[in-house]
Amino acid sequence: MTEVPPWTVTAARRRLASGDLSAVELTQLMLDRMQDTEPLVHAYAYIASELALEAARLADRRRAAGQDLPLLGIPLAVKDNMETFDAPTEVGSRVMRGYQPSRDATVVERIRAAGAVILGKTVTHEFAYGLDTPPTRNPWRLDCFPGASSAGSAVAVAAGSALAALGTDTAGSVRTPAALNGVTGLKPTYGRVSRAGVFPASPSLDHVGFLTRSVEDCAVLLEVTAGTDPRDPSCLADVLADLDPDRVPDLRGVRVAMERSYFFDYAEVQPGVREAADTAIAQLAELGAEVIEISIPELDLMSAVGSIINLADNSAWHRRLMRDRRSDYDPATRRMLTLGAMIPATAYANAHKARRVLAQAVRQAFEAHRLDALVGPTVPGVAHSLLTTLPLVPTPRLSPLVHHNYPGNLTGLPVLSIPCGFADGLPVGLAIMGRPLAERQIMRIGRAFQRSTDWHNRRPPLQGKSGMTE
Amino acid sequence: MDSRSVDRVIAAAELLGVAVSDDDLAWLADALAEQRAVEAVLDDLVLDEVDPLITFDPRWHD
Numbered sequence: 001m002t003e004v005p006p007w008t009v010t011a012a013r014r015r016l017a018s019g020d021l022s023a024v025e026l027t028q029l030m031l032d033r034m035q036d037t038e039p040l041v042h043a044y045a046y047i048a049s050e051l052a053l054e055a056a057r058l059a060d061r062r063r064a065a066g067q068d069l070p071l072l073g074i075p076l077a078v079k080d081n082m083e084t085f086d087a088p089t090e091v092g093s094r095v096m097r098g099y100q101p102s103r104d105a106t107v108v109e110r111i112r113a114a115g116a117v118i119l120g121k122t123v124t125h126e127f128a129y130g131l132d133t134p135p136t137r138n139p140w141r142l143d144c145f146p147g148a149s150s151a152g153s154a155v156a157v158a159a160g161s162a163l164a165a166l167g168t169d170t171a172g173s174v175r176t177p178a179a180l181n182g183v184t185g186l187k188p189t190y191g192r193v194s195r196a197g198v199f200p201a202s203p204s205l206d207h208v209g210f211l212t213r214s215v216e217d218c219a220v221l222l223e224v225t226a227g228t229d230p231r232d233p234s235c236l237a238d239v240l241a242d243l244d245p246d247r248v249p250d251l252r253g254v255r256v257a258m259e260r261s262y263f264f265d266y267a268e269v270q271p272g273v274r275e276a277a278d279t280a281i282a283q284l285a286e287l288g289a290e291v292i293e294i295s296i297p298e299l300d301l302m303s304a305v306g307s308i309i310n311l312a313d314n315s316a317w318h319r320r321l322m323r324d325r326r327s328d329y330d331p332a333t334r335r336m337l338t339l340g341a342m343i344p345a346t347a348y349a350n351a352h353k354a355r356r357v358l359a360q361a362v363r364q365a366f367e368a369h370r371l372d373a374l375v376g377p378t379v380p381g382v383a384h385s386l387l388t389t390l391p392l393v394p395t396p397r398l399s400p401l402v403h404h405n406y407p408g409n410l411t412g413l414p415v416l417s418i419p420c421g422f423a424d425g426l427p428v429g430l431a432i433m434g435r436p437l438a439e440r441q442i443m444r445i446g447r448a449f450q451r452s453t454d455w456h457n458r459r460p461p462l463q464g465k466s467g468m469t470e
Numbered sequence: 471m472d473s474r475s476v477d478r479v480i481a482a483a484e485l486l487g488v489a490v491s492d493d494d495l496a497w498l499a500d501a502l503a504e505q506r507a508v509e510a511v512l513d514d515l516v517l518d519e520v521d522p523l524i525t526f527d528p529r530w531h532d
Contacts, residue, residue, distance in 0.1 A: 204524070304511040311505075322489070331493065339501045341488045347509045352522035354512050359523060 009074050009163045009217040016063065016073050023063070023073025027056035027117050030075045034119070034161040037462055040142055042135040043156040045080045047120040048087050055117040062115065070224050072115030077162035079153050080121035081128045082108055082208075083197040087118070091199050092126045092134060092149075094328040095321055105197025106229045107166060107208050114224045119162055122152025128168055129201050129314055130333035133386065138181060139460035140426050144383035147177025153211045154181040158460055164212040164221060170201040171310060172379070172405025174209035175417040179378035179429025182419045184446070184456055186210045186218040188226070189236070189437050190412030196231030202313035203234075205306070205409040214456055215418065215446040219243040222439060241440040251448050252288035254441075256281070256373045256432075257365070262299040263376030268400040270381045272423025277377040280420035280430045280449065284375070287448050294369055298361035299407060301354060303399065306406035308343060308351040315340030359411045372441050378417040378429035379404050408433055416442045419455035427458075475499040 015021040031049055038044060052075065059073035078084060081091045083101035090096045104112065112118065123136045128149040136151040138144040139159040146155050150167030154177030157165050167174040169187040178185025186209050193208040200206055210221040223243060229235045258264065258281060264274055285291045315322075315337045322329070322337055329337070365371065380400045408415040413433050420430035430449075434442035450456050476495045479502065483490040490498060 301511060301515075304508045307505075307508055308512075326489065326491070331491075334491065335494050335497050335501070338483075338488060338490055338494055338498060339505060342482065342486060342498075342502060343505065344509070347512070349522065350512050350515075350517055352524055353517040353520040354515055355523040356520055357515065357517070 007160055007163060008213045009071070009220055010214065012074055012163055013220075017068070023056040023059035023117060024053060026073060027052050027075050027119070030119055030161055030163070033159070037139070037159040037161050040462060041137050041139050041146075041155050041159050043122055043152040043159060043161060044077070044120045045090060045092070045123045045152065046087050048118060051086055052117050052119050059115055059117060069113075069115035070220060071111055073117060074115070075117045075119050075163055076111060077119050077122045077153055077156045077165040078108055079128075079150050079165065079167045080124050081168060081199040082166060084108055084118065084121065087121055089121065089199075091128065092124045092130070093330070093333075095325045101197070103197065106194035106231055107225050108197065110225045111166070111221070122150070122156055122165055124152060125149040126330050126333045127199060127201070127314075127318070128170065128173060129336065130330050131336065132330040132332045137386075138383045138426075139462050140182060141383065143385050143387050144426065145180065145386055146383065147180040149173040150209075150211060151177050154178055154183055154185070157181070157183045157211045157213060159462060160459070164210060164217050166221075167209050167211050168198060168201075169207045169209045169405075169409065170205045171306060171399070171402040171409055174207070174211060175378050175405055175408070175415060175429070175431060176401050178211055178417040179419075179431075180383040180427065182427030182455070182458060182460070184212050184214055184218055184419065185417040185429075186212075186222065186439070187408055187415045188222055188439055189414045191234050191236035192222070192226045192240070192414075192437075192439070194225075194227075194229035194232040194235050196229055200313075200317055202310045205310060205313070207409070215416065215443050215450055218416070219443055236437070238437050241437075243440050243443055249448065249451070250288045251284060251445060254289040254372050254445060255292070255370055256284060256289050256375050256445070257292050257294045257369055257371050258376055259296050259299060259374060260293055261295065263404060266380075268380045269377065270423060273377050273379075273381060273428050276421030276423055276428040277430055281375055283449060283452065284445065287452060289445070292369060294365055296361055296365045298358050301358055302406040302410055303403050305351045305354045305358060306402065306410055308347050309355070311336065311340035312343045312348045313340075315343075355410050362407065362411050362413070366435055372434065372438070373445055374433045376431055377404065378431040382423050382426035382428060404431065412436065414439045414442055416446045418446045418449060419458070420449070420453075421455055427455075475503075
């Protein structure tokens with residue numbers, strides 16, 4: 001068995017538990033790594049060095065006193081659209097400059113209660129919505145797009161300056177940066193994880209998710225954070241199934257499908273991405289999964305429905321701030337918010353009706369074909385160069401990216417993105433979408449793939465001050 | 471982008487009570503045209519009998 005690399009949460013938990021490593025040593029290692037990598041990748045909006053070391057010292061004392069918590073001493077990063085009582089929450093915007101919340105978002109409370117050490121707040125696009133380009137860069141190629149909007153979280157994990165990170169996903173904002181940075185990303189079922197204390201974008205599309213180095217690590221974070229929350233009435237009361245997939249080492253009895261016309265066979269899908277995804281799916285078949293091709297024509301409406309709901313919801317939330325702080329918004333965000341304010345109410349109402357039709361079509365496909373998952377490339381291309389100036393375009397044209405990701409947000413189904421190869425030297429992600437509340441099953445698929453491949457163990461060739469290379 | 475389109479945007483924004491920056495007018499005119507095309511995609515769907523995917527729980531919770 002391949003030795004578990006030292007950068008996963010799971011491996012670090014073992015080393016901390018055995019006494020090989022202290023929380024202070026591990027946290028200092030992350031902070032040292034940050035010093036090397038931040039000048040290159042700019043993953044963090046705020047680094048909480050002293051608070052992190054203090055939390056690490058507390059974790060060591062607690063472990064010495066016999067306490068054991070799921071994330072005791074584990075250094076994590078938090079996307080800067082989640083409130084933290086001890087660090088600013090500026091959401092990538094001048095509008096929120098200096099904002100210091102009085103309490104944590106529920107998801108942050110839960111990881112703290114589990115013993116996590118919070119390293120800092122990661123960069124996000126303005127309000128996790130804007131089309132501006134933050135300074136964050138892809139560690140695989142520093143002139144390349146890091147994805148959005150959980151870019152900082154994905155890059156911190158990819159660059160090794162956090163063992164895992166929290167993110168949010170409204171139209172792919174966990175999965176897209178996961179795929180483009182070669183890390184694992186999970187968007188759980190809608191309502192699994194509380195959104196209380198997280199700046200909203202589009203409330204019925206928003207999900208809290210995770211960026212990690214492995215499927216196992218996603219399972220750890222989901223177990224710690226899932227569950228009802230009186231602060232968020234949309235949270236599901238459904239109990240999380242045991243996520244330990246190790247009991248079932250292969251994929252015999254698993255049935256997955258590809259919807260080629262929507263996810264594979266259109267112009268924007270790069271040949272290298274298609275090839276990597278096809279190869280990965282062939283690997284799933286080697287592991288025992290039954291793979292079929294199906295057609296869900298209703299998917300063609302996903303981007304239209306998603307864009308109407310997303311645009312209108314965001315504009316509604318920002319209405320007062322746009323009235324009072326208009327000039328503090330980035331022009332790209334301001335334009336999107338103005339556009340959303342001009343969407344007819346009838347279009348919004350019909351979009352929510354159409355959404356039910358789409359969700360039902362996906363359900364019918366899963367049931368008729370007895371599927372465990374729908375699989376395909378997470379996004380149609382690899383990270384593009386930022387040296388090429390892209391014109392600002394309104395959604396959905398922006399998005400070959402959201403084209404792949406809106407189905408997961410509109411249906412609320414859980415989606416896992418795992419590294420599955422490279423194209424032109426840049427990472428490619430495979431998305432695995434499951435039935436409602438079936439995180440266990442999609443993690444079983446992802447875990448089996450990661451046992452038999454090493455794409456998720458690859459490191460970007462960053463050369464930092466300490467000379468650390470991977 | 472022609473001046474008629476921009477004028478329409480200005481008029482529509484005024485009627486809707488939406489403030490628009492001068493710098494955004496041309497972009498907005500293009501974006502609105504594209505957005506109308508996006509909305510038109512849904513026009514052919516028969517949705518009269520469909521309940522929207524928004525639920526409301528009337529129970530009082532503590």
